[in-house]
Amino acid sequence: MTAAIVIQSLASGLLMGLLYGLIAVGLALIFGLMDVTNFAHGEFLMFAMYVTFFCFSFFAIDPLLASPIVAAALFVFGAVVYLGIVRFAMRARTNVGMVQIFATFGLAIVMRGLAQLLFTPDYRSIPHTWLGGKTVSMFGIYLPAPQLAGGAVSILAFAVLYVLIKKTDFGKALEATREDAGAVALVGIDKNKVFALGWGLGSALVGLAGAIMASFFYIYPDVGASFALIAYVTVALGGFGSVFGAFAGGIVVGLVEAMTAMVLPPSLKSVGIYAVYLLVVFFRPRGLFGSI
């Protein structure tokens, strides 16, 4: 194995890791905000990929161009899921945790079932995109343009998210609600509105990831499952609920996956991620960047 090959696969791992971070950040955001785990997160990703696919097949909109549209659609979808389902699940008198799990888990099953019914179990793909098939060569390594664009979109999204959380009133309201949702009414903030916007924002971010993914992954009803699993690991690595931990966690997952693929057969490429996950859970259960 030459140094060039190692660098090549680390670079692809980094790009994939940036996407993993973008996939996971919505999960972390919602968990941090209200201690609710969205078990339908993978299905949100699947839905976003289909929206991207239909933007292309009906209106010939390139995935890159469609990504803001998909993010907006998922924003509305996420807010509606909160207002229509999660809000009521949180009002349960007993066993709130269980009720929340079943509510979002049930949603996942419904979304998958509907996707099978409406879109058929067929594997779809977007045959030609602006960037499809193009590569960019830098310092002797070749990177596929769609993945490179995906990494750029992820970094941009995290930068915007950082400004939003640290510098705006909405960000402060989000942090305050995360600290003590029962107390924000004391300063005139409607916690339900913050929760709905939080779900919208978290979903928009996974929507953005879905739009990027649709340009180089097959699209099918179960596509969310494997990525959701990686997203849970990413969130656990990054520190539960830590938005910027998800960014770092995603990069770690992407790099570890790439390194594993160098030494183990492809069918075992996930072994490395889960090994790191177990190590972190044993030795630093709050995650690498968690601050609890």
Added chain:
Amino acid sequence: MLEATDITVTYAGLIAVAGVSIEVKAGEIVCVAGANGAGKSSLLKAIAGMEKAKSGTVRFNGEDLAGVPAHLITARGIAYVPENRRLFPRLSVRDNLRLGSYIYRAKEDREAPLDMVFQLFPRLAERLDQRANTLSGGEQQMLAIGRALMTRPRLLMLDEPSQGIMPKLVDEIFQAVTTIRDTGMTILIVEQRLTECLEISDRAYVLQTGRVTMSGPAEEIRANPDVRRAYLGL
């Protein structure tokens, strides 16, 4: 300004407040005094919309507050400082204060009350970048009052501001309460410390196991032989 009539609050059948009526007029400091468990906090929570009253009405400047959610009650001009303060612990003093002016976020002068807050509590100005949970008990109380003032209330409700605070700061806080009133605000304060509370207030209600057992001008309550015996140890 505030008329709470026949307020009843229950917790799973346990009656915490049993048909209490109180009135606060504009510009007054009114004290609701009572021992631990008398129902003082429950009464304030019901007025602030943080706890649903089983029965009774709350009118604020003539408007019925029935069904108005807590965040809109704040927006209408009632600021509530709960007994456990409920600061945003890992946010800075600055952010806590800034969040107090959240309802005015679109306004140029959103931080206008900040001068008054710093005048009342100069310690806050020195600790702007400190996290709220690193402040002492007294400073946290100051911050909670400061945050409430940032919402520009017409009525400020304080739940046992002297609780868990060293004596020197207790005086400072009671002093601040009178200063706040002098700026034209109205204050409803709930206390176990009857003596200090009667000293600064115009009128008082004495609450015992969920009922008002006595009410009137502060001097009258202070002069009452039963009160002197039961509360003031005289």
